[in-house]
Amino acid sequence: MAIESIKMPQLGESVTEGTIEKWLVKPGDHVEKYDSLAEVNTDKVTAEVPSSFTGTIKEILVQEGQTVAVGEIVCTIETEGGSSESAQPEAAPAQKEPANEMPAEGSQKPKSPVKKEKGAAAGRYSPAVLRLSQDHDINLADVDGSGRDGRITRKDIQAIIDSGEKPQPKSAVEAPAPVQQSAPAAAPASSAPAQSATNVPVAAGDIEIPVTGVRRAIANNMLKSKHEAPHAWTMIEVDVTEMVKYRDSLKAEFKQKEGFNLTYFAFFVKAVSQALKEFPMMNSMWAGDKIVQKKDINISIAVATDEALYVPVIQQADEKTIKGIGREITELAGKVRSGKLKSQEMQGGTFTVNNTGSFGSVQSMGIINHPQAAILQVESIVKRPVVMDNGMIGVRDMVNLCLSLDHRVLDGLVAGHFLARVKEILENVSSETTSVY
Helix, strand or coil: CEEEEEECCCCCCCCCEEEEEEECCCCCCEECCCCEEEEEECCCCEEEEECCCCEEEEEECCCCCCEEECCCEEEEEEECCCCHHHHHHHHCCCCHHHHHCHHHHHHCHHHCCCCHHHHHHHHHCCHHHHHHHHHCCCCHHHCCCCCHHHCCCHHHHHHHHHHCCCCCCCCCCCCCHHHHHHHHHCCHHHHHHHHHHHCCCCCCCCCCCCCCHHHHHHHHHHHHHHHHCCEEEEEEEEECHHHHHHHHHHHHHHHHHHCCCCCHHHHHHHHHHHHHHHCHHHHEEECCCCEEECCCCCEEECEECCCCEECCEECCHHHCCHHHHHHHHHHHHHHHHHCCCCHHHHCCCCEEEECHHHHCCCCCCCCCCCCECEEEEECCCEEEEEECCCCCEEEEEEEEEEEEEECCCCCHHHHHHHHHHHHHHHHCCCCCCCCCC
16 A cells, blocks of 8 residues: 645646635545545636545545645545555655644744745745735735745635734844734734624524635635726627527527527627727736737636636637637536536636626626726617617617726727727628628
8 A cells, every 4th residue: 555645736827825615535435546536716716636546535634615835735545556654755744734733833933033034935925815915905024824834825814804903013123023922812802893893793594605715716806806907888789680680590400400509699709809809909918017918819708607607718719600609608608517617718818708698687887807908798689679770760689788998908999999890790790791600
């Protein structure tokens, strides 16, 4: 027998830590190689951690809800073959224990009397830590980390937020540090009012729903978008009567031939991707001291489940036909709802199109999918009386397209031209002008 270690994987570029959302196995369970062991949440994605070995779960080292750095051991597996003695050094170091033991935190104090170690690690703060600290005005130089080598984790920042008290500022020479450490601990009563002041009162019959890692990640990303990006909104009305006729005429034959539904949404995504080629500034991102105009047109589409909202990506959407886009929409939505969506399928989006019309909405203001510069809400197609060019009134299929834009990157002029082009493309879709293949 041999003991093998499963480590926290890196689930995306710049991801430095992850939270064990749910264990799918327990000690004593037999697993095959590539079986899923746990659901892990980061500030970018939720994914499953596969087993690298076939064997029996020996020990689970990280509890549900705990956040650990990439590369830390989360569980061990007893495999057949080899010798347990030779494998012991791999499982025995127990790198996790110092991170969980309070004495280990204290033992590192003398190393950083002037915060030298923290300063050196400043470039290694995870995006989640930076975001939370900025949103709640917490000075990271004053925070003692519980992670490996004193690293500050998202859990550390969340604990400070929940306590309602900011950490005490550290002086250049931390001689009185032990006294300062004991002072807050001796005054829990003072922190209780601050915490209760921010809590929602719970009455008899109210239901408290724990915030999952996925919901927290969505909340953090939306908060970051609203705090950082100055949102502007604009809307345009589009007559899609001919497009509706064309799609409806193909619907039954297409489903029989291709095996999936030809939806209106595929036409909208195709029109947006075509317009983005002509107005590439709409396909840009704010990067602090510069604006990055993305070469690839990768359309993020919002797919909701009962518990969360996921945003899978159609890569190079401008190079795909309406049929190709429709197939990807169907496949990605199916993966989201069956829990089989992979982390890489949510990476690289440059512009988001949201099918709010599927819920009956006729007007909405979307929050931009950070770090993108815009999101387009496609509302319900409704029949309305419209005054025609000849002065006659006709019943037409009308849709509102609502655009939210980051005013740091985009101005009303380019956004208006872009929407006008999307409108022109959609109003000219017909059996004579458009092919879905």
